[in-house]
Amino acid sequence: MFSRLTASLSLPKRYELSNPRNDQKELVLIDNLFGSHRIRLYAWLSLASQILIVVTGGAVRLTGSGLGCPTWPECEPGSLVNVPEQGIHGVIEFGNRLLTFLLLFISLGTFITVMRLKKGNRQGLFWTSLGLGLGIVAQAVLGGITVLTGLNSWIVGAHFLVSMGLIVIATFLFWYSRGRRRLAHNKALSRLSLLMIPVTVAVIVIGVILTGSGPHAGDSDTPRNGLDSELWSHYHSYPAYLLLLLTVAQVALRWSITGPNSARFSLGLLAVLGSQAMLGLIQTWLGLPLILVGLHMLGASVLASLITYQALLNKAWLGIK
């Protein structure tokens, strides 16, 4: 009787005070998702997803699906998603567009986690996580311009280079999230590590120009940049060999300073760089088979990150404490 009376007097559900137990559950959930212990995971996911989208973008280009969705932001005039008539090219291009949302989701999670850290623990993390989020939006727009210009090879190249920039930012985020690790170094090692950066930029930029002259445009009707592929392939390989030499020198210097154990990172870098150069040569001899070109793009993305990381480990970035 009493309970029926109180039930009739109780407020409608929307006016009920929140249940403290539910609030507790929500807090636990938020802590699980965005607790400070998650920052390393988000940094990993940010880096991995930035590399992944270069590879899937490569798949779009190499399968000739660049205009699988002929317009942007709609996939087909009047439809945001791909339609059956667009076939497999539409599926591949639209799938790549969808991946942007995964990247945005990861970057939002990263940013929320960073903002929940104490102010003193956010050093470097705030700007890198914000930069990644804004960069993803800028890349989506540039991807749209790429489509709207009918895959102009210079715009496609710029789209690739912005991705390389985002990989560099994600590497900084990763380094900050791991407590800004440094290896013992001397001036020579720091300078050598710094010199490797412009050489890598040269290899990548010339590689992108070379691609603009090659056969994989992203669509069979797209014009190429008209440069001589053979000549530009030489221009591309010279700084690549110089980079290999500089890395051998880094291994030797690192070994002499701190012994074989801490030379492991430089040795790993040498292995990846050597494989990338071999891959470059083999793909040229075999007439640029799709799989090898895709692997070469993956190698370039991983190297953009490793070269950034080695510079941070060897304290080559001036002004960053």
Ligand code: HEM
């Ligand atoms: C070792 C460091 C190297 C790096 C970091 C590197 C990086 C790159 C990059 C970023 C691209 C442009 C990818 C794109 O725009 O989609 C590219 C293209 C290319 N690279 Fe390399 N590369 C290296 C070594 C080499 C070597 C030694 C060769 C042999 C000549 C080579 C042959 C090529 C060719 C032929 C292309 C054009 C592929 C196409 O037309 O699709 N690469 N490389």
